[in-house]
């Protein structure tokens with residue numbers, strides 16, 4: 001993923017309001033108030049639910065973007081707006097530059113068949129179809145011939161680790177295996193944007209970790225743009241390039257896993273990461289100085305920008321002067337003050 005790539009998804013001032021005459025109520029609230037907060041309060045006062053309020057962000061091509069928040073904070077509603085399962089009440093949603101809020105129903109069907117993949121927690125597999133037929137189903141809808149679609153389905157079945165189960169029916173599979181069939185079914189259509197709403201939440205921790213690892217492998221191979229909902233901070237930190245935290249319909253912070261763990265904007269965000277081992281999730285880049293005076297002491301403990309803070313601190317225990325951070329060719333990228341490492345981890349260097 002590069003920072004200069006075209007956004008795969010752009011949300012500009014997106015609102016989803018539930019209740020009677022939501023469209024006109026939103027227009028009125030926006031015209032009569034000075035801020036999104038005031039508009040949301042005005043809508044609530046009229047008995048409406050502003051489930052997504054003024055969401056503005058971009059997801060880059062190939063990025064794995066995680067949405068987190070407590071139950072009822074608006075995560076599913078936001079993902080349903082972006083995938084147009086809900087129409088949205090206000091704002092613009094662009095997928096690869098195309099405004100899908102103004103797309104025709106025909107165009108939306110095309111996008112869902114060819115471009116947008118979705119996996120939800122309780123997605124229905126067809127009980128009367130085998131694993132292979134379930135996975136191949138989207139290709140049947142696309143009009144692909146049987147031989148071609150079964151061959152393609154087989155590749156994806158192997159990719160998600162279900163080789164040998166092609167002929168089984170869903171009732172013959174465990175929950176984790178069914179989840180894999182759902183993932184395979186949404187992958188088979190070569191979607192370029194993939195929406196997943198708590199796909200692993202019903203699974204026990206061991207299977208869940210295994211599927212997360214496999215999911216990261218799949219993502220590394222396919223480089224699909226992914227929007228992923230979870231309310232498990234450890235899952236978010238493990239998977240995400242960036243995390244958006246929602247509260248009461250608002251996005252309160254968007255940042256890398258390091259940002260969320262080290263620089264939470266408020267107590268709500270801090271609460272999510274309070275039990276997280278910060279040193280394992282934050283990286284040297286988050287405390288590295290890259291501009292101004294980059295002079296450093298004589299010691300070079302071999303820091304790299306993507307090294308965890310725990311690993312970096314272990315190399316800097318006895319050091320007090322700034323140390324260099326270099327790329328693999330030895331070029332200087334920045335410097336780190338060992339005291340900043342300790343401060344980020346709230347370790348007392350004198351202890």
Ligand SMILES: Nc1ncnc2c1ncn2[C@@H]1O[C@H](COP(=O)(O)OP(=O)(O)OP(=O)(O)O)[C@@H](O)[C@H]1O
Pocket residue numbers: 018019049051069070071072073074075076077078231
């Ligand atoms: N169809 C609907 N009609 C009215 N209100 C709705 C509808 N769907 C969601 N809401 C409300 O919108 C708010 C956000 O709900 P949403 O399901 O998006 O939250 P969530 O963060 O995904 O929660 P969870 O983690 O429990 O799935 C809630 O107050 C919910 O009651």
